[in-house]
Amino acid sequence: MSKIKLKTNYVSEIIGSEYKNWRKGDVVTIASQTGSGKTFFIKNNLISYMNKLNKTTVEKQDYKMLILTNRVALARQTKKDILIKLGIQLPSTLEELDEIKEIGNVTIMNYQYLLQLLRYDRDSFNMDDYLYVVMDEVHYILSDSFVGGTEVVANELFRKESDSVRILISATMEGILDRVNNMDYENIYQYDTKVDHSYLEPTFYSRKQQILDLIVKDKANEDKWIWFVSSKQHGEEIKAYLEKKKISCCFLYRGALRGKNKAHAQKEYENIINNEKFDSKVLITTAILDAGVNLKDDNIKNIVCNSWEKRNLVQSIGRVRFESLDKAYMINLFLDIKNKKQINAKIKNINNTLGKFELLIEDQEEFERINRYKLNKLPNGIFLDENNKFTYDKLTYEFLKEQKEELEQYTKDTIQFCYRELKWLKVREIPAILDEIEEEQHKDEIKEYLNSVIGKPLDKSAREELISLINLTDNRGRKQKTLKTISSYLEGTYSMTIESKRLRINETRAIYWIVKK
Secondary structure: OOOEOOOOOOHHHHHOOHHHHOOOOOEEEEEOOOOOOHHHHHHHHHHHHHHHHHHHOOOOOOOOEEEEEOOHHHHHHHHHHHHHHOOOOOOOOHHHHHHOOEEOOEEEEEHHHHHHHHHHOHHHOOHHHOOEEEEOOHHHHHOOOOOOOHHHHHHHHOOOOOOOEEEEEEOOOOOHHHHHHHOOOOOEEEEEOOOOOOOEEEEEEOOHHHHHHHHHHOOOOOOEEEEEOOOHHHHHHHHHHHHHOOOOEEEEOHHHHOOOOHHHHHHHHHHHHHHOOOOOOEEEEOHHHOOOOOEOOOOEEEEEEOOOOHHHHHHHHOOEOOOOOOOEOOEEEEEEOOOHHHHHHHHHHHHHHHHHHHHHHHOHHHHHHHHOOOHHHOOOOEEEOOOOOEEEOHHHHHHHHHHHHHHHHHOOOOHHHHHHHHHHHOOOOOOEEHHHHHHHHHHHHHHHHHHHHEOOEEOHHHHHHHHHHHOOEOOOOOEOOOHHHHHHHHHHHHOOEEEEEEEEEOOEEEEEEEEEO
16 A cells, blocks of 8 residues: 655644743644644643743742643543653543543643533632643534533633633634634734645545445455444444444444443444554444544545534544554545535524524513523523523524525535535545446446347337336436437437337237337
8 A cells, every 4th residue: 555645744843842932821823634743742842841840940830731622532532642651550441531630730621621610610710720721622612512602611711811821723723713813912823734635535425325335345355434424313324234234333422332232332432542443344433533533544445424514524534543644545535415405404403593592682581481491492502691591602603604604505506515525625636426427337337238229129028127227207206208208318318219110029019119329
């Protein structure tokens, strides 16, 4: 397998020793492609430097670092990396690892827990107690999986005055950089490792059966697949089909690690966390592997994504890591073509959510009357404040409006959404489109059949076979069977035509179709 060198840089390379110039109150943004060594920089450069400061300053200091993460898997990986770096023995179980909140003078906390502190226990948390506040995967606070707490968390993390060095890290900085640049901080350091997804070979698909067929054909090879799904139902359907075909697979979602059949899922999940590999031919997963999970296995050759927004897409692809940036290899990326029904359903769902926000904004009393006893049915972003009054998260509201506006661009030409995804990834490769490939294969099949029957009289049974093979339909989906319609299609597509003749064959006179060039 040939290796390629990616045109991107390591975080440590682009920052060099400049981190020693960062002072309290500074803001640092690091736009880093996944796999560019952000964790390496934090543990080998920044933590080491902070510990050195604690030992060498004239006045005794106790500098601390806060690392914010977005998912359990990312927190676990971060803890493991720091423990290994400091020479501390790793816990024997994931449960014991989860119990660890501090390692030396480093605190690891997820954004959800930070939100709880800011809302309900503000006195116990002061961000200024930390010399460094590392916001790993900072895009998460603006994503739809965290809506509802966006404004509270963002107001704290992005406030103008701070005694901490705030370090924002993400592979998808859009929205984050706008906010940082608009805040007019005194000192901003900005770094970018550059993006290079040239190792991806894109293919568009419209039906999951197309991918399932490819996996079945690939059964004998050692190549592995990762399939990111948007729902448990979708994943279960894929898993059931592959198991019938005797193809090893595992479906990871949050409930899979707690259900009655958790043993296999738990084994694969721990294999991924501990060894950065999975044993199955196909790994089906939800956003449980969105961030913080690295997979280093040269047999992973195929990634299937079903994403609606850039952050999710980039993070999904970023789960596959290479040994180094100069040892990448080509990976097939399959992107699903959303149909009009899917896009309109997504827009309708957003409109329903926006309707609740707009009612609250326009008529507080009416909203109160309708929703006071339906708290568990309120969308993320609408909640009761400390005065037991309904309020809403402004950033969540804006996020939903932007998402709706984005989707409305693709209601008339849905395949353009896939091309939009390639632009997000900066992939210039011309994609293969499975629908077009299947159409060409079907045309070749028809042509081969037509050549085999030229000049031969086709009885009723043979005519039905030809009609079924061509499978010509009108704009209402009705199958076309008339000689005139079929002949016209063959003339325009294959330079052939059909004529009808009454012939006597085997002492029986009947109508026959005859294909002619």
